[in-house]
Each structure stands twice: as structure tokens, then as C-alpha cells.
Amino acid sequence: MRLTFVHCTNRAYADTQMFGIHFMPVWAYTLAAHLEALPDVQLVLFDDRFEARATIGEADLFLFTGINQDFEAIAQLGEELRLRFPRAKYAIGGPVCWSFQTAGKIERLARFDYVFVGDGEEALPEFILALKSGRPVPRIIAAPQRFDLSKALPMHRRLLAQTVHRYYGAIVEVSRGCPFLCEFCDIRVLPDNNRSHIKDPALIVSELDALWDLNVRQVLFACDNFIGSHGWAEDVCDAIHAWMQATGKRMSLYTWLTIDLSRHPRLLSKLRMAGFDMFFIGVESFNRSSLLETAKLQNTALGMAEAVRGIQSYGFIVVAGLIMGFDTDPDDITEVMLDGILRSGLISGDPSLLTALPGTPLYKRMQLSGRLRDAKLGLGGFKYQTNIKYLRPVDRIRADFKSFVRRFNQGAYQYSRLLAFYSCMEAPQYQPPRTSGYADLRRLLRLVFRNSRYLYLLVLRFAMLVRSPVRVFYILRAVILTLRKHSSQRPHWFYLKFxxxxxxxxxxxxxxxxxxxxxxxxxxxxxxRENILPLGYEESSEEQVAASKVRAQRNATVKALKIFIGQGH
Ligand code: B12
Ligand code: SF4
Known part of the structure; x- marks a missing residue:
């Protein structure tokens, strides 16, 4: 049986958000590993970002994956292939299927012969065996529970070796799940995902070792929250550190985690020793009531700016997720956000507008109050094409977003950010990077130089930067400041490049x-305005989460919104 994994993305989105940096299709290497033992199965990986569509060969089964943003591109390629290979079967899995199913729109996937919802490690081999033996299989195949990650296999070695050089570094999935309960998040609502499912640290290290031998030096640890289980996170750091000591190999690591890390100095030190140098953290907002509204309580437990500065004081860079468009956002939200970024010393981070992902309490609240709209499949997850009706007038939201990015990009503001970051580095606990860093410019440039389109974007980037004399002035100031401060113990150049x-x-x-x-x-x-908290929001919930936890989230959201409604804004 010939089986082709098809990775297809929305090109416009990739061009404007990623600028030539492509990440590897972890799903394909992961699922391929679980098919390796099946007899008479040939595996091929096609990635639309690198290969011409005309080169796709005939297969018996084409397997697609996708996130919501990519769906139109995927559906179009699926149609093209069906015209060329009408006898083949077409299947799709991944986050978009979960989103469609939870939104009650699974019929939008009707053009696929089979739809997989949830983890595929066990479902896919079973399905292929059934298909080969002619047994009947349902069209929608839902995994009954999360895959037990203690049974995880190393990623498919042959496919990895053939293709890894095309991508920026590599991705190793290390855990699934997150114990928090933010109102807008669809991670917490996936079945049995409100706790950490963890991989064996030894398997993670063996993946790093294999990737090192393939000349990979930058690795993104894919997970929902790396510190969802603190003890395990420490064990992973210890195992990586022991591997580094024994072999002299070291990787630059980047992962997702939560702000409560700032309260754990031992874990911070261990993460640094293991080679981590950047963390994506959902900071979301510097407006306290917006955080309470969305029940991101871990972000309110400490002063946000102090917490970010505390993490950065070890030498890490915090890449912040920032969201505007919460119901309780004040009229001066732009000021609040710009001020918060400066106080935190953040040198990275990107704003989005709030969207409601299917299955989340936020989605339910929007649905019950008639505030859902059908933009872009109505599934949410887009940056500024969103599926909810905001409370603030649309003109103000647009103007605020534009004003935010305009002021954010000004030289004086950017220079102040850098100054604030450098002040974090003065702390005694600061530890210099031990590697070239996760965002290694030389490696990034090597990828960009292979593609004329991305090379053009690179030239454009620098042309835009130096077109403004004010910007050039602040770049020069930043260079002078860096020259004055740089030392081997505190290598400011490293951060200036970033x-x-x-x-x-x-x-x-x-x-x-x-x-x-x-x-x-x-x-x-x-x-x-009473409808901000619609009838029914506080009642039923289909989530597989302890009732007390669900209540805790709802109580936080309800309390913040009641205060807001009472204020009669
Ligand atoms: C790593 C990652 C990234 C990386 C790299 C992504 C890449 N490889 O290209 C970066 C940082 C670039 C990124 C960016 C974004 N990401 Co992202 N990302 C992730 C993350 C953390 C891990 C993805 C992963 O590799 N997981 C490991 C693999 C093994 O899991 P998997 O793909 O889900 O596959 C399993 C199952 O779904 C299933 N399966 C999947 N496909 C198929 C197919 C078949 C046929 C079968 C049988 C089974 C099957 O089997 C697999 C094994 O169980 C996920 C969250 C998560 N924990 O999964 C978010 C996630 C995928 N990202 C998400 C989003 C929204 C984004 C952004 C749009 C954010 C933004 N606003 O800019 C961008 C868009 C990127 C782009 N297209 O240009 C969402 C998608 C939600 C949705 N429903 O669409 C997720 C789910 C997080 C979330 N819940 O919010 N992301
Ligand atoms: S902390 Fe992050 S992953 Fe966890 S529930 Fe909140 S948004 Fe989701």
C-alpha cells in the first residue's frame, strides 16, 4: 500500500508571518513511526512548501493534516489530487478536524473520505489494517482518549533524515496537556488534556542525539505547557544536562510554558543549564481585569512585569503572546499594553485579536449571547479576521491595533525596550548563553538564501528598517550602547541581533x-449589556475536567464580567 503524507499550508499566511522560516511536519514523522511495523506499507512525505505539486506520485491513500488557517489551501490541493488520482482514498486529521467537529460543522470536511479526530498513533495503524483487509471503517474516526505518551516512539528516522535539512532546526514533541483553564483556550478542553501527558526524558534525549547527528542545532520542544508537571520538567533538564556532559553535544532549545515559572528559581537554573534560551509565554494582557475575565489566574498571581523580568534575568528571552479585544479591555488598552511591554523589558512578542476557538467556554459564551460570526470558517484562530463581535466599536479596535503596531515599531520605543531588557541582564543570577541561540541568524539566513522570494523579503526588511533616518539613529544608539555593555559574561550582542x-x-x-x-x-x-454574561453560561459544561476546576474558571470569568457590567461601561 502506497501512503503519502501531504503537508500543505496557507502560503500567504506563511509569507507574511514566517518570512521563509519553515518548521517541520511533526505529525508525519510521528505517525510514520507507528506505521513502520505494518507489512507492505510504503511511506512518502510531500511538503507543499518545498516540492512542486506536479511531482506528487500516485498513492493508495493520501493523508492530510491541518490547522484552521490552512484549511482552504488543504481542501484545494485535495481536490487537485482527486482529479489526478480518482481511485485513491483521502483522509484528514489534526487540529482543524477537532475544531470543525466541536463547532458542529464536520460536514465541511465532506470531501475527505475519512476524518480523524484526536490522536492518531493508534487510530491510524488500526485504520490501515482494516482498509487493507477490506473491513468496514467509519468515515469519522475519533480517538477515544489521548494516546499514552509512555508508548511514544522515536520519530521516523528515514523520513527525518531525508527531509530535516529543509526546515529551521527541528521540533520534538515532549508532552501534551496543560493544567490551567483559560477561558479562550482549546487545549484545556481536548479530552483528558487538562493535565500533563509526558514523554520519557530518555526518549527526548535520544531524539536530540539523533537530530544532532543530522546536523540540527536548534530544537523547539512542542507541548502545551512544558512546566505543566514541574518534577518531570526538572527530570528532562537533568537528563539533557547529563547528555551534554557525557557527549559534549548541546542544543539551543525553545518551548512553550507559563508565567508561574518565575516562582521557581531551581527550575529556571536547570532550564538554563539544559540549553533553553527562549520561552513562548501567553502574557496576553497587561490589563488585570482582562486576565481575570479570561481566568488566566496564573498571570495575575504575580505582577506581570516583575514575573517577565524575573525570568529574563536568568538570560532567557520571553516571546510574549499578546491579545487585545477582551470584553473588559479599557479604552486606553493601547497605552496599557505598550507600557506593560516596556516595564517587562520584552524584546519580542506579537499582538493578535481575541478569537473564540470551538469547544472553549469563550466560544460558548459568544454563541449563547449571539456574538459569534462566520468570518473565515467561523472557527477562530486567525489574527485579525475574527469570529466574535467585540463590545468596543469596530473602528476603535481597528484604530487601536494600528496605533499599537505603529507606535510599537517606532525607533524610540524599540530602543527603550532594549534598554529595559538590558537592565534585566544585570541581575546576579544571569547566565550567558552556552550555544548560538535558538534564533540563530546564520542558520536563518542560510534557509532564506535558498529561496529567491524570501531573499527578496529579507532585502525589503532591511530597506524598510534603514529607510527612516530616525530608525537608523536608534539602531546606531543601540549598537553604541551594546558596545559599551558587552562582555563575555554578559554578551549583549547576542540579544541585540535578536x-x-x-x-x-x-x-x-x-x-x-x-x-x-x-x-x-x-x-x-x-x-x-446584561447579555455579556448570557443565561446558560454558568450552567452545563461538556468538558472532561474536574467540576471544581471548571467552576473555578467560570467563577473568575463571571466575577470579572459582573464587575464590568456593574460599572456600566
Ligand atoms: C509547534 C507548533 C507551532 C510551531 C510550528 C508549527 C509547524 N510544525 O509548522 C509554530 C511556532 C510555527 C506555530 C505557529 C502557529 N500555530 Co501552532 N502549534 C504548535 C504546537 C505547540 C505543536 C504542534 C505539533 O507539532 N504537535 C505534535 C503533533 C504530533 O501533534 P498534531 O500535529 O496535533 O498531530 C497529532 C494529532 O492531531 C493527529 N493527527 C494530525 N494530523 C493527522 C492526520 C491524520 C491523517 C491522522 C490519522 C492523524 C493526524 O495525530 C498526531 C499524533 O497524535 C500546537 C499545539 C499542540 N500541542 O499540538 C500548536 C497549534 C497547532 N498551533 C496553533 C496555531 C493557532 C498556530 C498559529 C496560527 C498561531 C498564530 N496565531 O500565528 C501559527 C500558524 C503557523 C503557520 N501555519 O504558519 C493551534 C491550531 C489551532 C487550530 N485548531 O487551528 C495549535 C493546536 C495550538 C492551539 N490549540 O491553539 N505552531
Ligand atoms: S495556560 Fe496556555 S495552554 Fe494552558 S489553558 Fe491557558 S492558554 Fe491554554
Whole structure:
């Protein structure tokens, strides 16, 4: 049986958000490993970002995956292939299937012969065996529970070796699940996902070792929250550190985690020793009531700026997820966010507008109050084409977003950010990087130089940066400041490169942002404000989460919204 994994993404989105940096299709290497033992199965990986569609060969089964953003591109390629290979079967899995199913729109996937919802490690081999033996299989195949990650296999070695060089570094999935309960998050609502499912640290180290031999030096640890289980996170760091000591090999690591890390100095030190140098953290907002509204309580337990500075004081860079468009966002949200970023010393981070992912309490609240809209499949997950009706007028939200990115990209503001970051580095606990860093410019450039389109974007990035004399002035100031401060113990150059790369990214991303890029809406002028907390929101829940936890989230959200409604804004 010939089986082709098809990785297909929305090219426009990739061009404007990623600028030539492509990440590997972990799903394909992961699932391929679980098919290896099946007799007479030939595996091929096709990645639309690198290969011409005309080169796709005939197969018996084409397997697609996707996130919501990519769905239109995937569906189109699926149609093309069906015309060329009408006898083949077509299957799809991944986050988009979960989103469609939870939104009650699974029929939108009707053009696929089979739809997989949930983890595929066990479901896919069983399905293929059934298909080969002619046994009947349902069209929608839902995994009954999360795959037990203690049974995880190393990623498929042959496919990895053949293709890994095309991507930026590598990705190793290390855990699934997160113990928190943010209102807008669809990670917590996946079945049995409100706790950590962890891989054996020894398997993680063996993946790193195999990747090192393939000349990979940058690794992204895919998970929902790396410190969902603190004890395990420490064990992983210890195992990596022991591997580094024994072999002299070392990787630059990047992962997702939560702000409560700032309260754990021993874990912070261990993460540093293991080679981590960047963390993505959902900071979301510097407005306290917005965080309470979304029940991101871990972000309110400490002062946000102090917590980010505390983490960065060890030498890490915090890449912040930032969201605007919460119900309780004040009219001066732009000021609040810009001020918060400066106080935290953040040199990275990107804003989005709040969207409601299917299955989340936020989605339910929007649905019950008639605030859901059908933009872009109605599934949420897009940056500024969103599926909810905001409370603040749409013109204000658009103007705020644009004002935010304009001021964010100004030289004086960027310079102040850098200064604030450098002040974090003065702490006694600071530890210099031991590697070239996760965001290694030389490696990034090597990828970009292979593709004329991305090379053009690179030239454009620098042209835009130096076109403004004010920007050039602040870059020179930053260089002088860095020269004055740099030492081997505190290598400021390392961070200056990252700051410049990020700033130029942001200029490139937002310079052409216009009203036409937004597809957003607000509630009608006669919207009853009591409906911010619609009837039914506080009642039933289909989540497989302990009732007390669900209540805790709802109580936080309800309390914040009641105060807001009472204030009669
Ligand atoms: C790593 C990662 C990234 C990386 C790299 C992604 C890549 N490889 O290209 C980066 C940082 C670039 C990234 C960016 C974004 N990401 Co991201 N990312 C992840 C993360 C943390 C891990 C993905 C992963 O590799 N998991 C490991 C693999 C093994 O899991 P998997 O793909 O889900 O596959 C399993 C099952 O789904 C199933 N399966 C999947 N496909 C198929 C197919 C078949 C046929 C079968 C049988 C089974 C099957 O089997 C697999 C094994 O169980 C996930 C969250 C998560 N924990 O999964 C978010 C996630 C995928 N990202 C998400 C989003 C929204 C984004 C962004 C749009 C964010 C933004 N606003 O900019 C961007 C878009 C990127 C782009 N297209 O340009 C969402 C998608 C939600 C959705 N429903 O669409 C997720 C789920 C997080 C979340 N819940 O919010 N991301
Ligand atoms: S902390 Fe992050 S992953 Fe966990 S529930 Fe909140 S948003 Fe989701």
C-alpha cells in the first residue's frame, strides 16, 4: 500500500508571518513511526512548501493534516489530487478536524473520505489494517482518549533524515496537556488534556542525539505547557544536562510554558543549564481585569512585569503572546499594553485579536449571547479576521491595533525596550548563553538564501528598517550602547541581533497593514449589556475536567464580567 503524507499550508499566511522560516511536519514523522511495523506499507512525505505539486506520485491513500488557517489551501490541493488520482482514498486529521467537529460543522470536511479526530498513533495503524483487509471503517474516526505518551516512539528516522535539512532546526514533541483553564483556550478542553501527558526524558534525549547527528542545532520542544508537571520538567533538564556532559553535544532549545515559572528559581537554573534560551509565554494582557475575565489566574498571581523580568534575568528571552479585544479591555488598552511591554523589558512578542476557538467556554459564551460570526470558517484562530463581535466599536479596535503596531515599531520605543531588557541582564543570577541561540541568524539566513522570494523579503526588511533616518539613529544608539555593555559574561550582542531581527520582522509584517486586512465586527448598538454574561453560561459544561476546576474558571470569568457590567461601561 502506497501512503503519502501531504503537508500543505496557507502560503500567504506563511509569507507574511514566517518570512521563509519553515518548521517541520511533526505529525508525519510521528505517525510514520507507528506505521513502520505494518507489512507492505510504503511511506512518502510531500511538503507543499518545498516540492512542486506536479511531482506528487500516485498513492493508495493520501493523508492530510491541518490547522484552521490552512484549511482552504488543504481542501484545494485535495481536490487537485482527486482529479489526478480518482481511485485513491483521502483522509484528514489534526487540529482543524477537532475544531470543525466541536463547532458542529464536520460536514465541511465532506470531501475527505475519512476524518480523524484526536490522536492518531493508534487510530491510524488500526485504520490501515482494516482498509487493507477490506473491513468496514467509519468515515469519522475519533480517538477515544489521548494516546499514552509512555508508548511514544522515536520519530521516523528515514523520513527525518531525508527531509530535516529543509526546515529551521527541528521540533520534538515532549508532552501534551496543560493544567490551567483559560477561558479562550482549546487545549484545556481536548479530552483528558487538562493535565500533563509526558514523554520519557530518555526518549527526548535520544531524539536530540539523533537530530544532532543530522546536523540540527536548534530544537523547539512542542507541548502545551512544558512546566505543566514541574518534577518531570526538572527530570528532562537533568537528563539533557547529563547528555551534554557525557557527549559534549548541546542544543539551543525553545518551548512553550507559563508565567508561574518565575516562582521557581531551581527550575529556571536547570532550564538554563539544559540549553533553553527562549520561552513562548501567553502574557496576553497587561490589563488585570482582562486576565481575570479570561481566568488566566496564573498571570495575575504575580505582577506581570516583575514575573517577565524575573525570568529574563536568568538570560532567557520571553516571546510574549499578546491579545487585545477582551470584553473588559479599557479604552486606553493601547497605552496599557505598550507600557506593560516596556516595564517587562520584552524584546519580542506579537499582538493578535481575541478569537473564540470551538469547544472553549469563550466560544460558548459568544454563541449563547449571539456574538459569534462566520468570518473565515467561523472557527477562530486567525489574527485579525475574527469570529466574535467585540463590545468596543469596530473602528476603535481597528484604530487601536494600528496605533499599537505603529507606535510599537517606532525607533524610540524599540530602543527603550532594549534598554529595559538590558537592565534585566544585570541581575546576579544571569547566565550567558552556552550555544548560538535558538534564533540563530546564520542558520536563518542560510534557509532564506535558498529561496529567491524570501531573499527578496529579507532585502525589503532591511530597506524598510534603514529607510527612516530616525530608525537608523536608534539602531546606531543601540549598537553604541551594546558596545559599551558587552562582555563575555554578559554578551549583549547576542540579544541585540535578536532585537533587530524582531523589530525588522514587525516592520515588515505590519508596514502594509490596512483597514482592508481586518475582518472584524462589534455588537449592535442596542446590544443588552446584561447579555455579556448570557443565561446558560454558568450552567452545563461538556468538558472532561474536574467540576471544581471548571467552576473555578467560570467563577473568575463571571466575577470579572459582573464587575464590568456593574460599572456600566
Ligand atoms: C509547534 C507548533 C507551532 C510551531 C510550528 C508549527 C509547524 N510544525 O509548522 C509554530 C511556532 C510555527 C506555530 C505557529 C502557529 N500555530 Co501552532 N502549534 C504548535 C504546537 C505547540 C505543536 C504542534 C505539533 O507539532 N504537535 C505534535 C503533533 C504530533 O501533534 P498534531 O500535529 O496535533 O498531530 C497529532 C494529532 O492531531 C493527529 N493527527 C494530525 N494530523 C493527522 C492526520 C491524520 C491523517 C491522522 C490519522 C492523524 C493526524 O495525530 C498526531 C499524533 O497524535 C500546537 C499545539 C499542540 N500541542 O499540538 C500548536 C497549534 C497547532 N498551533 C496553533 C496555531 C493557532 C498556530 C498559529 C496560527 C498561531 C498564530 N496565531 O500565528 C501559527 C500558524 C503557523 C503557520 N501555519 O504558519 C493551534 C491550531 C489551532 C487550530 N485548531 O487551528 C495549535 C493546536 C495550538 C492551539 N490549540 O491553539 N505552531
Ligand atoms: S495556560 Fe496556555 S495552554 Fe494552558 S489553558 Fe491557558 S492558554 Fe491554554
Amino acid at each position: 532585537w533587530l531581527f524582531n523589530w525588522s520582522n514587525s516592520i515588515l509584517k505590519y508596514s502594509s497593514l490596512s483597514d482592508a486586512d481586518f475582518d472584524i465586527d462589534s455588537v449592535e448598538s442596542n446590544f443588552n
